[in-house]
Amino acid sequence: MKNFTSLLIASILGGILTLGSYKLFIGPDSQPQFIQEESSSQDFIPANYSSRIYGTNADFTEAAENTVNGVVHVKNVAVYQGPRSIWDLYRGNEGGRALQGAGSGVIISPDGYIVTNNHVIKGASEVEVTLNNNQTYTAEIIGVAESTDIALLKIDAEDLDYIPFGDSNNVRLGEWVLAVGNPFNLKSTVTAGIISATARDLNTYDATPQSFIQTDAAINPGNSGGALVNIKGELVGINTAITSQTGSYIGYAFAVPSNITRKIVEDIMEYGDVQKGILGIRGGSITPTAAEEFGLDATQGVYVAEVTSGSGAEKAGIKEGDVIRQIDNITINKFSDLTGYINSKRPDDEVRVTVLRKGKKRNLNVRLTKNEIYRVDSIGLEVTNATQEELDAYNTPNGVKISRTLMSNLPSEELVGTIITAINNQKVNNIEDVERIMNNRKASESIVVSFIDRNGEKQRVVWR
Structure with missing residues (x-):
């Protein structure tokens, strides 16, 4: 019994000493570390576990609550005069309003400016906006940008919830x-x-x-x-x-x-309208075929096929055969990277363009110029503002010049360089006139183009 008691006391003392040593060397805030023995051969799949926590359990409630009142319902309403059908005539309906389409819109300022899609309000006689609290307003169309499908509306209201722009x-x-x-x-x-x-x-x-x-x-x-x-x-x-x-x-x-x-x-x-700045190049995204055809080392970027005379690109020293890889801090992998960034700039803005030329990087500062080219895709023509000398050569006081054909079935030799003087019997002085006429026409309408050919004779062509 005496021996058993001695052994029990010794065991207790040993345990206390062991626990005390653990506390002394590990410390109260330390965590145990496990060391894995190195293997002589790598027979496992490599993995990298960073300490970053990804948002698999992200909370969207605050963002949702802060934005739902900044989004509105947009109605495209047509106001018509007279009966629209034989049934309206029979019932004595002489006019009214009809819903043409509907969509959503975003309040971007507390005083009632709203952004929506152009296709939502296109052709509207009247636009109605309903807020999230069911208040309804008649909206004014301030302006549109058809090429990017954006429209700006305005309602007469104050202290509205709105959504701030991010980058x-x-x-x-x-x-x-x-x-x-x-x-x-x-x-x-x-x-x-x-x-x-x-x-x-x-x-x-x-x-x-x-x-x-x-x-x-x-x-x-x-x-x-x-x-x-x-x-x-x-x-x-x-x-x-x-x-x-x-x-x-x-x-x-x-x-x-x-x-x-x-x-x-x-x-x-x-x-009052969209200011379009351009680099002044024509080109396209680099593909394996293009890289092989032009002997390029780069596999991504925009290949410069042509530099517009007098453009900011020409003045800055961009040359045919260059590969654009970066603009400011934006990496350019494809043509839409370039256009997406340039579309956020204006004429006279300066951008820093990084190009590859024969394998060497060059940084060039380019001042963007005003867009003087407009594509009329529905008739397959590209037009540009005509100089006074070109108008004099064709003996006409107004017009725009056909700079390129966009369809292979059009006779480019006969059309390129000629002057368009009117579209749908409306006089054109510049590409803004062309864009306005094309944007305001109905899709079902024919397009009548009046132009002066190379022989100085007036011609009319109808696209149906």
């Missing part, structure tokens, strides 16, 4: 975003997704390059013109389109970047 150049692949809309019969709706791609060009054919933000947040008909916001509640895009064979959302949605939208809005408010 769309800073959006990252995989970043969480919310699509906020106000469709016809659902009031405010919020869906969540991630940024799937940036600078996405949806054009299949040779048309004006686009630059959309792609997201997998659900956007359905009625949400066009609504807000794409980050989790801070900042506007990073205006929801515009979906890719779907059924007309409903299947995972591919697109938004006009907020930097382009903001620039368009500021231009319309300050100048």
